Amino acid sequence: MLPPRAAAPYNDPMRKRIIFLVLVAAALILTVFVVRQARQREQWARVDRFYPFVPSPHVSPRPFWTNIDCVVVHATAGTRFDSAVTIFQSPKSRVSAHYIVGKDGRVVQMVSIGMQSWHAGSSSLDGAPRVNVYSVGIEMVNRNDGIDPYPDVQYKAVAGIIRRLRTVCDIPASRIVSHAQIALPKGRKSDPRGFDFAKLRRLCGKV
Numbered sequence: 697m698l699p700p701r702a703a704a705p706y707n708d709p710m711r712k713r714i715i716f717l718v719l720v721a722a723a724l725i726l727t728v729f730v731v732r733q734a735r736q737r738e739q740w741a742r743v744d745r746f747y748p749f750v751p752s753p754h755v756s757p758r759p760f761w762t763n764i765d766c767v768v769v770h771a772t773a774g775t776r777f778d779s780a781v782t783i784f785q786s787p788k789s790r791v792s793a794h795y796i797v798g799k800d801g802r803v804v805q806m807v808s809i810g811m812q813s814w815h816a817g818s819s820s821l822d823g824a825p826r827v828n829v830y831s832v833g834i835e836m837v838n839r840n841d842g843i844d845p846y847p848d849v850q851y852k853a854v855a856g857i858i859r860r861l862r863t864v865c866d867i868p869a870s871r872i873v874s875h876a877q878i879a880l881p882k883g884r885k886s887d888p889r890g891f892d893f894a895k896l897r898r899l900c901g902k903v
């Protein structure tokens with residue numbers, strides 16, 4: 697009598713059970729991730745409703761798995777709030793930011809938090825490229841000559857935006873950065889020249 701043949705691997709019931717359990721675990725992990733990301737987007741939408749909204753056409757979707765954990769602060773290199781809004785609306789400019797903050801503390805939002813605004817350009821932070829993908833961009837009206845002052849009310853308005861963002865995103869103080877810090881190649885951007893980041897971080901509170 698011949699000895700019984702070993703079961704073919706694909707017929708092994710234990711192996712089938714393990715494959716089934718692995719697939720179930722993967723489906724569960726994926727479901728939890730999808731639900732978490734959907735909730736995250738609902739939370740982002742909540743902070744969209746606070747400031748007057750003037751939409752810019754220069755937006756891109758954020759990848760589904762995005763975690764927003766960075767704020768990039770800019771200066772407009774101009775003097776007028778309305779001009780900055782107009783530039784971000786102009787079809788030719790191909791630039792935008794989530795927020796513009798005037799010297800009088802006025803704030804307008806131009807891009808929803810759930811979308812990328814086009815503020816960083818070629819960029820990298822801590823080795824991660826394409827900073828637009830995972831950041832929020834804030835433009836401050838300022839000539840960016842290092843002399844034009846940033847009034848207290850403007851600092852407070854920027855800090856107010858960041859505190860609000862922190863209710864729905866985890867943004868450490870070390871990731872509140874200047875455009876100059878992230879722009880590639882190094883030296884491509886200088887803004888916001890003369891801005892006191894230590895003061896901004898103090899106004900934002902701990903984290």
Ligand SMILES: [Zn+2]
Nearest residue numbers: 770771875887
């Ligand atoms: Zn900039």
